[in-house]
Amino acid sequence: MRSIEEIIARQKIEETLARYCNYLDSMTLGDLGQLFTEECVVSFGPNPDLEANGREALITSLARLWRWHRTAHHLCNVVIHFDTTKNATVQSRVHAWHETSDGAEAEIFGTYKDSMVEIDDKWLINTRRMEMNGSRGIFSLPVPAAFRKPPPKNWVKPINLKETT
Amino acid sequence: MRSIEEIIARQKIEETLARYCNYLDSMTLGDLGQLFTEECVVSFGPNPDLEANGREALITSLARLWRWHRTAHHLCNVVIHFDTTKNATVQSRVHAWHETSDGAEAEIFGTYKDSMVEIDDKWLINTRRMEMNGSRGIFSLPVPAAFRKPPPKNWVKPINLKETT
Amino acid sequence: MRSIEEIIARQKIEETLARYCNYLDSMTLGDLGQLFTEECVVSFGPNPDLEANGREALITSLARLWRWHRTAHHLCNVVIHFDTTKNATVQSRVHAWHETSDGAEAEIFGTYKDSMVEIDDKWLINTRRMEMNGSRGIFSLPVPAAFRKPPPKNWVKPINLKETT
Numbered sequence: 001m002r003s004i005e006e007i008i009a010r011q012k013i014e015e016t017l018a019r020y021c022n023y024l025d026s027m028t029l030g031d032l033g034q035l036f037t038e039e040c041v042v043s044f045g046p047n048p049d050l051e052a053n054g055r056e057a058l059i060t061s062l063a064r065l066w067r068w069h070r071t072a073h074h075l076c077n078v079v080i081h082f083d084t085t086k087n088a089t090v091q092s093r094v095h096a097w098h099e100t101s102d103g104a105e106a107e108i109f110g111t112y113k114d115s116m117v118e119i120d121d122k123w124l125i126n127t128r129r130m131e132m133n134g135s136r137g138i139f140s141l142p143v144p145a146a147f148r149k150p151p152p153k154n155w156v157k158p159i160n161l162k163e164t165t
Numbered sequence: 166m167r168s169i170e171e172i173i174a175r176q177k178i179e180e181t182l183a184r185y186c187n188y189l190d191s192m193t194l195g196d197l198g199q200l201f202t203e204e205c206v207v208s209f210g211p212n213p214d215l216e217a218n219g220r221e222a223l224i225t226s227l228a229r230l231w232r233w234h235r236t237a238h239h240l241c242n243v244v245i246h247f248d249t250t251k252n253a254t255v256q257s258r259v260h261a262w263h264e265t266s267d268g269a270e271a272e273i274f275g276t277y278k279d280s281m282v283e284i285d286d287k288w289l290i291n292t293r294r295m296e297m298n299g300s301r302g303i304f305s306l307p308v309p310a311a312f313r314k315p316p317p318k319n320w321v322k323p324i325n326l327k328e329t330t
Numbered sequence: 331m332r333s334i335e336e337i338i339a340r341q342k343i344e345e346t347l348a349r350y351c352n353y354l355d356s357m358t359l360g361d362l363g364q365l366f367t368e369e370c371v372v373s374f375g376p377n378p379d380l381e382a383n384g385r386e387a388l389i390t391s392l393a394r395l396w397r398w399h400r401t402a403h404h405l406c407n408v409v410i411h412f413d414t415t416k417n418a419t420v421q422s423r424v425h426a427w428h429e430t431s432d433g434a435e436a437e438i439f440g441t442y443k444d445s446m447v448e449i450d451d452k453w454l455i456n457t458r459r460m461e462m463n464g465s466r467g468i469f470s471l472p473v474p475a476a477f478r479k480p481p482p483k484n485w486v487k488p489i490n491l492k493e494t495t
Contacts, residue, residue: 001169001170001173002173002176004169004331004334004337005331007169007172007173007176007337008331008332008337010176011332011337011340014408015408015409015410018406018407018408018409019409021407021423022407022409022421022423025463025476025478026476026477026478026479027478027479027480027481028479049488049491063481063485064487064488064491066480066481066485066487067487067488067491070463070464070478071463071464072423072425072439072463072464073407074239074404074406074407074423074425074439075406075407076183076239076240076241076406077183077186077187077238077239077240078180078183079180079183079184079187080180091187093186093187093237093239095237095239095260095425097439097464099464105466109237109239109262133190133235133236133237134235134236134237134262134264136270141491146190146191147191148190148191148192148235149191149192149193150192150231151192151228151231155228155231157231157232158214158229158232161214161229161232161306166334166335166338167338167341169334172334172337172338172341175341239404241348241404241405241406242348242351242352242403242404242405243344243345243348244345244348244349244352245345256352258351258352258402258404260402260404260425274402274404274427298355298400298401298402299400299401299402299427299429301435311355311356312356313355313356313357313400314356314357314358315357315396316357316393316396320393320396322394322396322397323379323394323397326379326394326397326471
């Protein structure tokens with residue numbers, strides 16, 4: 001049976017992921033940095049402006065979000081795998097909405113792939129890699145596409161459905 | 166007081182619901198099928214193309230999502246009622262975004278009404294029925310409307326509000 | 331270590347927040363009222379039509395949502411701080427979608443700032459204040475803007491990025 005310690009760890013991991021979104025939207029980047037290990041490695045894509053090595057570099061890099069007038073990051077679909085009692089591989093999904101001061105909008109439906117570690121009773125993000133499931137509007141950053149399995153060779157579009165879930 | 170077993174069950178149920186969305190977006194339908202019982206009954210609407218009896222039929226049916234170029238399913242608002250320690254009635258909400266290869270979009274704000282069952286320490290979906298709270302774009306499937314209570318006869322629009330939460 | 335009681339309280343708090351959204355979308359306002367204390371104070375903005383003192387006033391006020399044909403409220407990013415074992419300060423985020431009978435849409439990306447209290451094994455909302463992180467469409471209510479820290483004086487837009495996360 002799952003231990004009490006694991007139950008609590010799951011709650012704490014979800015809270016760290018939620019706080020990241022909240023601090024990003026309020027641009028309180030000092031608080032945001034405390035959610036990551038000092039030596040964290042974070043990549044939003046293969047572009048030097050989108051990668052950060054270490055907490056201080058991450059805070060400096062995420063200052064780029066001041067280019068937007070307002071943002072909203074909403075997190076869900078958390079799936080956690082414990083590698084040890086103090087190390088976890090965590091996947092979550094984010095709906096990130098951005099608006100310029102001119103009212104232009106950009107949205108990304110993305111995946112965060114994290115490794116997290118428990119330090120002093122807190123679950124911190126040690127590595128984060130972002131992938132993109134979908135996007136809308138003026139968003140044009142080179143965030144890598146999330147994996148989507150292609151249809152088998154013999155797959156045929158259903159003729160009775162125009163659109164579908 | 167709620168038992169440890171129930172606390173764990175709640176965490177596992179939420180994870181099953183999250184995994185469904187993730188596997189649907191990656192179209193790894195074999196993994197998705199493992200989240201359902203072998204004899205599951207799933208209905209997205211009163212249309213033979215939207216109904217499935219059994220895990221294999223479900224996998225075959227959901228292959229229809231390859232009609233879309235990209236999708237993003239984000240799950241939230243989970244409410245769980247335990248009928249027994251191994252059976253639960255679960256309601257959740259999904260924001261499902263779909264994009265064709267031409268860039269046309271369709272979104273649904275939907276409700277999943279599930280019965281779930283614990284088998285071998287896993288919480289599986291035994292029956293699923295989808296309802297639609299809202300939609301946007303080219304989505305035109307006959308997903309049944311979610312219940313919304315009509316206003317009482319004596320209800321009057323507030324005159325001081327143009328739009329409101 | 332976090333107590334079992336606190337673990338359970340966190341699950342119950344999240345469920346109360348989820349139920350609020352679900353009842354609002356189904357306009358079952360009697361059920362919604364049961365999620366609040368009798369003497370609750372709720373404010374969606376500095377407008378008498380957007381404020382309510384007490385459960386009955388809240389139910390009366392939220393009847394304004396019948397101005398919309400359909401709505402979808404999706405909740406996430408829950409962060410909980412316990413002031414006592416029976417009192418908590420809770421922040422969450424909501425994606426609220428609204429559609430008129432003409433098909434016009436309005437969306438808000440908002441923050442709920444709640445104080446919650448445990449009464450008879452249930453976690454109820456005692457005070458709620460809404461803030462707005464973003465909006466889209468015809469939404470024009472005076473919901474107060476959520477705090478967003480301004481950039482430091484020496485901040486310069488990154489020249490290599492057109493748009494960014």
